[in-house]
Amino acid sequence: MLRFLAAALLAACGAHAAVAATRTDTITIQGNAAGTQTVDAAAGGRVHAEYAYNDRGRGDHITADWTLDDAGRPTRYEGRGNDYMKAPVEEHFSIAAGTASWHSRTERGEAPAAGAFYVPNNAPPEFLGVLARALLKAPDHRLALLPAGEASIEAQGSVQVDGRELHHYRITGLGFTPQPIWLDGEGATAAIVSGWFSVVPAALAKGLEPLQAAQEAADNAWSARLARELVRAPKGGLLIRDARVFDPRDLSVSEHTSVLVRGERVVRVAPDAALQAVADAEVLDAHGRFLMPGLWDNHQHFSDVDGLLDLANGVTSARDMANDTDAFLKRVARFDDGSEIGPRVLKAGIIDGTGEFAGPTKMRVDSAEDAIKDVDWYADHGYVQIKIYSSIKPELMPLIAARAHERGLRVSGHVPALMSARQFVEGGADEIQHLNFVVLNFLFPGVQETRNRDRFIKVAEHARAFTPDKPEVREFVAFLKAHHTVLDPTMTIFEDLFSGDPTAITPGLETLAPRLPPQVRRAMFAGALPVPKGQEEAYRAAFPAMLALLKSLHDAGVTIIPGTDALAGYQLHHELELYAKAGIAPAEVLRMATLVPAEVMGVTRDRGAIAPGKYADLLLVDGDPSRDITDIRKVATVVKGGKVYDPAAIERALGILPRPASP
Known part of the structure; x- marks a missing residue:
């Protein structure tokens, strides 16, 4: 033919x-x-x-x-x-x-x-x-x-x-x-x-x-x-033996522990000696490796092979933070019925205004009537969250939030232009996407037009001025804590943008890039902003300042959930590494990537820990990421709903070269 x-x-x-x-x-x-x-x-x-x-x-x-x-x-x-x-x-x-x-x-x-x-x-x-x-x-x-x-x-x-x-x-x-x-x-x-x-x-x-x-x-x-070809379903149960099981509820690690799985759920967690061989259960010997709940990526936009990359890297739960309203719903259905490999996905529906800088969506509104109609459409189609975008008229934002809450949906988003982050939270937002909008709060009302690249450029120019000891920073951090505001900071995005070198590999992907197919590898260079003459020092200081802000938010008790808005799977690992670089203890980082998102999204009955009755969403790691967060990259085996995935086999199917052997 x-x-x-x-x-x-x-x-x-x-x-x-x-x-x-x-x-x-x-x-x-x-x-x-x-x-x-x-x-x-x-x-x-x-x-x-x-x-x-x-x-x-x-x-x-x-x-x-x-x-x-x-x-x-x-x-x-x-x-x-x-x-x-x-x-x-x-x-x-x-x-x-x-x-x-x-x-x-x-x-x-x-x-x-x-x-x-x-x-x-x-x-x-x-x-x-x-x-x-x-x-x-x-x-x-x-x-x-x-x-x-x-x-x-x-x-x-x-x-x-x-x-x-x-x-x-x-x-x-x-x-x-x-x-x-x-x-x-x-x-x-x-x-x-x-x-x-x-x-x-x-x-x-x-x-x-x-x-x-x-x-x-x-x-x-x-x-x-x-x-x-790549998913294996044990014929009977699955018994994982001799694991070091991490519990994000108390940050403990239990040595020589067994986990019994039947169907898609965990039925028992016990010391090896108390859980002997089980009839009809396939045995997976962990050989003392680290077993933890599946990871969450709380900021994705699913397409192509994102689901495969997630499962290859231990991401078993995810939030999609804006997508089309047709093919995406079919993709999630395929994830759920097993005809396509991917994580469990919670859906956030985007709503934006109109104009030159409107976001990539058909859900564009200029009136309260249209905004309410779009909220209802999302609620009727199984979405759990509304993401408000940058071109929404400020007067519509509280109306959208009120209707979403009435329908049982959470509310998050970019802070719309002409609003501050404080006004966004006061208007009913439960969550803010991207840490730059917290920095922009300190620049308001001097910087109000954030639909264009100014939402990045102005942060690069001024982030270093807002250190955690500044009164306005301490006060706003306390405000976010008092309002139970959740942050989805996407730190990898800003490390990339403010790296200053578009000829360098995207930070965090340096060891991955040589393993990728050649034409994919060529796209792995940084998306850095051009640095204006005279702004070199400001740009160099911007990302370290944002890491310090992230640490101060965490120390104050503000809820933070990791997401990437970037390359699926691999970049989440680096996002977690950046949290540790900011000074957050690795075990706390693991809790932020497992239990905390389940709590935020109201699904702790099924997810967030390895415990009887919960989904058998697990990953087995060579190393101990509760002590050295970089070990999170060493994913050996992934289990989602009791089905077993080999990360190396997924990578081979995508033309990715094997990971270098550990020394």
Whole structure:
């Protein structure tokens, strides 16, 4: 089937099967128009493209020129502009005397050019179409990639949209999962579609449903296969013997302890001597390793392989803090029925206002009537929390909170622009996402417009001024404690933003990055803010100041629950390491990542500790993270609902290299 479609496309397209002479695409984020891509093709394989989009004041703007050979491979590429966080981008690739050379902000290298395809770091989306067409021409539809890796392409069928037949392909080798792309009958790029970010001709912008449905079917089949291969359900019970069991309720560690699991729940926890061999129970010998309740990530946005990455790293419970209202609900249902690997997910529904900086959601409101309607929709669809976003009119915020509380939902969010964090809590918020909004409270009313990058930049400039000994800091910390306000600080985000070096690997991922597939690894460079001249010292001091603020909040008894808003699983481990770096005892950090979220979300009957009657959501760790929090990375075995997961097997399935052996 693939060879037939490829031959047909090549016959129709000729030697440079590429794009229409001039084409303008619409870029959408969560279905909302966010930017454009313009592609101009000339004779001789020369192409010029420009794309730009706005995502709440952030977003790439790239202008690029490239030339292709007769096989559709780039012989020259020049790109310039800015990345998502507005850091400058300049990238060059060329071939001379059979040698390919490239350099950009983060890479520089040379390699033999024969038969290889260079993948730029910050290319316009159209370059995915360039790769697809080159793969269709290549022997066995496979190409070596530069700087590293290999890609292949597979046909998935076709779909009729408005009388046009569009062909669905999946490219393997660019990420953890196959990358879908659509080509038309002449081989031109027809659409790049996802639930989050889509690039399509304006004529197709309203007809994406059949394309999304076809992609979803292929993705679901891939996920279901992995669920069959990577999950093991013991035939009888499961008896874990000789474990060192951590109890976050009193921070104790019980040596030589056994845990008996039947079905999805723990039925007994006892000393090894008191719990001998059990008929029909499979025995898992812990050999004295550390057994603890499953971790929580309290700030995720699920897509693609997040569920797999969570289970590979011991995350068995999570909160999704904003997502689409269609595919996401189906994904959670698959997590629950076992046809896709993922944690137990509690859902928070986002509501925002309108305007240039509105968030990535269809739930955008300007009136009390519409706001109440959206709260009710979320409540009716099993959500447990409302997340208020930055463009909500301040006068609507208390109305949303009141209705949410009336429907039994918690209320959290970004502090809306033109409000302070104090006003947000007084208006009924139970929780604040992101620690920068606590710092911004001290800058109010001088800084009120926080829908744009100022919510990061102003914090970077001024965070060092608000030390825990300052009266205004002590007073606000006491205010949060008195109001039982919960904080979801996402510290890894700010370490990354304020690192000052966009050419460095994202902090905390330095040892992981070399293990990742090559094209995934290239995306692991920091999303650091550009540092204005004269602000170098302020930026260097900003993150240490935020760690000190985090410690003062914890010491005052403010409830803190860890979340990432970043790479699933692995980055949660680093989030916990940052809490310990701030001075919080490792055992306390483990309690914050297990029991405390269960208490906050009202699910302690089922989660938060290893005890009879609770879900058998556990992880076995080589080491003792209650003493050295970095041992939390050494996850050996994960159990969710009595089913057993091998982290190493999950990583192999995603193309992640094995973890280095412990010394």
